[in-house]
Amino acid sequence: MKRSADVVLHLENVSRHYKQGEEDLVILKDANFSLKSGETVALVAPSGTGKSTLLHLAGLLERPDGGEVFVGGKACGTLPDERRTAIRRSEIGFVYQFHHLLPEFSAVENVMVPQMIAGLAPAEAKARGAQLLDYMRVGHRANHRPGELSGGEQQRVAIARAVANAPIVLLADEPTGNLDPETAGYVFDALEALVRQSGLAALFATHNMEIAERMDRRVTLHDSRIVEL
Secondary structure, eight states: OOOOSOEEEEEEEEEEEEEETTEEEEEEEEEEEEEETTOEEEEOOOTTSSHHHHHHHHTTSSOOSEEEEEETTEEOTTSOHHHHHHHHHHHEEEEESSOOOOTTSOHHHHHHHHHHHTTOOHHHHHHHHHHHHHHTTOGGGTTSOGGGSOHHHHHHHHHHHHTTTOOSEEEEESTTTTSOHHHHHHHHHHHHHHHHHHOOEEEEEOSOHHHHHTSSEEEEEETTEEEEO
16 A cells, blocks of 8 residues: 655754764764655765765664654664664665675575565565565566576565565665666666555665656755755
């Protein structure tokens, strides 16, 4: 069922800094950002400006030094680690530049893994995995291992795996960075169709401006804050 167009990810006055020797390196300061259901947003910024840090904070992989991160309306900044892990597993999907598929498993088995960790029976997990692979246009490769798939096919399997547990937010870190422009466009076509049909919200860090221009909004990092382009 398509979710209503409400805010599923919200960063409120978020700050993050690291110690670099004696220096305090400020990555984010009082940063604010909202992502709605069914929306695609491109995060476009030079390397080293904090894109990965922002995605880690949004994905509850890091804690903010100040401010709050809300996922599905829940304040998550100070939750215990086990609760944050549970939210990551059920509410957030991740896709990276490298697919990180398990090489000894077939495509459909890779999509089954997170579902079975969540408690789904193998037969149900396989049926849903096959459905997702069909949706991502790689159903005909379901029984092939990652080494037998092209780069674009591997990334589409990785996206299917990322959304296998029906998250409300998808965080993607340069997922088309290793692909040629034509293949990158094909992967984004499949991802965009998935977002529109399911109501999933996607934050997509990318250097590919052609891909970024196709999204609903574009943001960047400037003076340690998140600003619209």
